[in-house]
Amino acid sequence: MESLPDVSIIGLGKLGAPMLACFAAKGFKVTGVDVMPERVETINRGVAPVYETGLQELLTAAQGRYRATTDIIAAVAQSSVTFVIVPTPSLPDGTFSLEYSLPAFETIGQALREKDDFHLVVMTSTVMPGATDSAIKTTLETASGKRVGVDFGLCYSPEFIALGSVIDDFLNPDFILIGESDARSGDMLAQIYATVCDNNPPAQRMSFVNAELTKIAVNTFITTKITFANMLARMCENLPESNVDVVTAALGMDTRIGSKYLTGAIGYGGPCFPRDNVAFAALAREIGSPATLAEATDQFNRLEISRLTDLIKAKRPDNGVIGILGLSYKPNTDVIEEAQGLLLAKSLAGEAIPVIVYDPAALDNARRALGTSVQYADTLETVLQAADVVVVVTAWEQFKRIDLEMLAHNAPSVSVLIDCWRMLDGEALGAVLEYVPLGVGAGKPQFQSLTEGSRL
Ligand SMILES: NC(=O)c1ccc[n+]([C@@H]2O[C@H](COP(=O)([O-])OP(=O)(O)OC[C@H]3O[C@@H](n4cnc5c(N)ncnc54)[C@H](O)[C@@H]3O)[C@@H](O)[C@H]2O)c1
The missing domain is CATH 3.40.50.720 (NAD(P)-binding Rossmann-like Domain)
Incomplete structure (x- = not known):
């Protein structure tokens, strides 16, 4: 069997922390990142930072395969795939803000500048249609000096989970939604889901904008x-x-x-x-x-x-x-x-x-x-x-x-x-x-x- 790619997860909240636990429980080596030092410290003690069914048990079972840090650059350097799951709060007009996401992508881009091997960046947070192909892509390319779809990969892949059953929903989705910059990146992400999910879910692969619209639809x-x-x-x-x-x-x-x-x-x-x-x-x-x-x-x-x-x-x-x-x-x-x-x-x-x-x-x-x-x-x-x-x-x-x-x-x-x-x-x-x-x-x-x- 091919070895599993090392994973980094940026944002260890209600969705990010259970995802870290799921990946680690399935054998991936995971580095979690959060801007809140206490959240990082909680995870490093093996304690669930949020209330979620089964999270504590999974973190305990997977101990040794995950660690958390506040350092995005180090986390990206030590992994081949980075999932971004930070808040995208609603603005007064109802659209979603990228105020937390873009600083994260900027730092990820800086880390990619120093990396030689192919890296996949996955946006998991909900964003407005158009965001991945414009602000997110531009921020990554400017900070890294590299091209999306050529030098590194970018996917938009939101989760359809309900709080209270995040772990079960993440491991057993009806389908996987992947908006991809290129086939290599989409293949890589589909392969990761095939390993981590329990139910061999079908993947719906498409462009960024179609995936972004599908999520809110x-x-x-x-x-x-x-x-x-x-x-x-x-x-x-x-x-x-x-x-x-x-x-x-x-x-x-x-x-x-x-x-x-x-x-x-x-x-x-x-x-x-x-x-x-x-x-x-x-x-x-x-x-x-x-x-x-x-x-x-x-x-x-x-x-x-x-x-x-x-x-x-x-x-x-x-x-x-x-x-x-x-x-x-x-x-x-x-x-x-x-x-x-x-x-x-x-x-x-x-x-x-x-x-x-x-x-x-x-x-x-x-x-x-x-x-x-x-x-x-x-x-x-x-x-x-x-x-x-x-x-x-x-x-x-x-x-x-x-x-x-x-x-x-x-x-x-x-x-x-x-x-x-x-x-x-x-x-x-x-x-x-x-x-x-x-x-x-x-x-x-x-x-x-x-x-x-x-x-x-
Ligand atoms: N919670 C859900 O039910 C759910 C379901 C589907 C999609 N989503 C989407 O997932 C995203 C995250 O939701 P959540 O509920 O996990 O949010 P959350 O607020 O519970 O957690 C977000 C975490 O990101 C951290 N963070 C913020 N900025 C950061 C940065 N620049 N670098 C590193 N860490 C940073 C925060 O400290 C926090 O720990 C949102 O876009 C949300 O819409 C959530």
Whole structure:
């Protein structure tokens, strides 16, 4: 077997750190780089720098095959392939900034100036269509004095991972997306993925701009699909005896539609979906193409919180306290960016409604975002003890434990339970309080608990 190329990874955050662990676990020698010395030091101690399922175990298992540094030049010198996974934050107009990326590419270019052997540079962060072939390529060529596609290779290859399952998603992707400067570079990257992935995924190879457009188009299609399911859910709430799960279960059986991400519930959030959708619309406007579909998705999604706030206010007894269960944007992560639970807490607190919140992983992050505007609970039970109306916002597995016995022991005043994901046994709970599942019409109850309770 040919020997594995040594890999360097620039940016050891929510995506970069799991990628370092995956490569190292598969036998690659990996050098990670970050501008944050404490992040570098954490990795060098073999400790996971971010909250991610399975990351600590993988880092422990792969010890000895990775190290981290703040020195990009040394990392590039010691490797044959460099992945760049730094933030590309959204600008006010919705497009992505290269403010963190270009300094990294500049230093990579300086390192390439000193290298004789062929080196492959891979941009993994999400960028706007056009960025790789213009600013990124120019920065690398100017700093290195060499030509992309001739003296060294450049690929744009974003990941389609969800936080909470980054490792599993990275090792088992539906497909690999590669925008390539030349066939040699594309071959090299495809070979690396063939080694590191467990499921022998098909590769889609293309030009930079097509790959850049594909990345944001995938996420915009998914946000559209989620929003369609949410629109159905809102309709069912106004249509007696209807149930969104019954409808989407049938819809999902049509292979042209498919069942993934077709659960009508609450808005989407997180660090990717909202901003990729907005960037897609921004690009369409910029190039004079219709952006209406992506814009409508974003508008519908933003209004979900005010709809939920109105429902809660209508159900709230005088002076009632609202308990919010779930602040992370999805289960199994501590990330609260654009999370519906967090936005709901802000919305209610903004109307001077007393709120108590709990999340199994995201409380520390939520404290930083919400300050003293809400009360914090260390357990699920504490929320039940304090609240009059409880809203299950994130489909964390542990919230499925809420049952009659738990309510009897812990919930003296809960009169309404709003279940955004229909995770709980509504028929049983309905005997002791008003159980309000989203996406279900009035009349003959049609409770149908989801086994997944998640969009995945
Ligand atoms: N998190 C996700 O779910 C996800 C999914 C798909 C794509 N992405 C994309 O991946 C990129 C990174 O996302 P993330 O969530 O891992 O970000 P993150 O903020 O968690 O991590 C980025 C890391 O890069 C470091 N960094 C910044 N500038 C640097 C530089 N010049 N040199 C070295 N290190 C530097 C930061 O200190 C940080 O540790 C973004 O473009 C994002 O859109 C993220």
